[in-house]
Amino acid sequence: MELPPYRLPTFKNVIIHMWEKGKSFIIKAGTVIFIACLTHWVLQSFNFKFEYLGEDIESSMLAQIGGALRYIFVPLGFGDSWAPAVASITGLVAKEVVVATFASVGSKVPIYFSYVTAFSFIIFTMFAAPCFAAIGAMKRELGNTKDTLFTVGFQTTLAYVLSFIVNQVGSLIFTGTKYTEKIHLDHSILEEASESVDVKGNLILYVIAGLIVVAVIGALIARLRQKSKYKKVV
Numbered sequence: 076m077e078l079p080p081y082r083l084p085t086f087k088n089v090i091i092h093m094w095e096k097g098k099s100f101i102i103k104a105g106t107v108i109f110i111a112c113l114t115h116w117v118l119q120s121f122n123f124k125f126e127y128l129g130e131d132i133e134s135s136m137l138a139q140i141g142g143a144l145r146y147i148f149v150p151l152g153f154g155d156s157w158a159p160a161v162a163s164i165t166g167l168v169a170k171e172v173v174v175a176t177f178a179s180v181g182s183k184v185p186i187y188f189s190y191v192t193a194f195s196f197i198i199f200t201m202f203a204a205p206c207f208a209a210i211g212a213m214k215r216e217l218g219n220t221k222d223t224l225f226t227v228g229f230q231t232t233l234a235y236v237l238s239f240i241v242n243q244v245g246s247l248i249f250t251g252t253k254y255t256e257k258i259h260l261d262h263s264i265l266e267e268a269s270e271s272v273d274v275k276g277n278l279i280l281y282v283i284a285g286l287i288v289v290a291v292i293g294a295l296i297a298r299l300r301q302k303s304k305y306k307k308v309v
């Protein structure tokens with residue numbers, strides 16, 4: 076069976092394809108992000124009686140949920156406080172939100188990490204289910220909810236197992252050393268890191284925009300070269 080000849084895409088087709096994919100991502104994934112952010116704000120600002128708490132987040136729904144979930148993370152080394160559990164949950168919105176969550180919660184709730192447990196937390200955060208935007212894109216590509224849930228569950232389970240191994244093996248190897256000694260996270264450092272997230276996000280946007288511009292220019296140049304070659308042949 077012969078394959079059709081490969082041809083460079085036209086500039087019009089490239090723009091249409093970019094518009095369709097971008098529009099689909101904004102509508103589907105963007106909707107998920109908006110709902111997730113709204114849910115996070117409600118959980119952090121209200122208790123189960125739907126009373127506005129303001130700065131008192133200790134009795135918020137988010138704190139209660141985190142307090143219940145923190146026991147799951149005890150084998151991973153960071154279940155002493157509900158803050159890491161909450162950070163893991165908010166990390167589903169975007170991985171950068173983990174730092175911002177620590178910054179907002181760290182001034183009110185003590186957070187302790189050792190070198191080993193911090194590395195364990197990083198492993199879990201990086202290997203766990205991606206942000207809601209990526210999950211929304213996964214559902215769009217896979218075409219059904221069942222496969223999406225299986226993929227998310229597999230990634231989260233793998234992250235839990237890897238984090239468990241890191242914490243248990245690391246604690247066994249470095250027992251009695253400074254690497255297993257838990258220290259209190261400095262809230263001022265967390266605030267500085269949280270502020271740097273915006274800069275990082277802007278840089279990522281600039282890089283993406285630059286790549287798009289380069290791709291469009293490259294498509295135009297390729298199109299012009301194709302036309303010039305066609306004229307020479309004719």
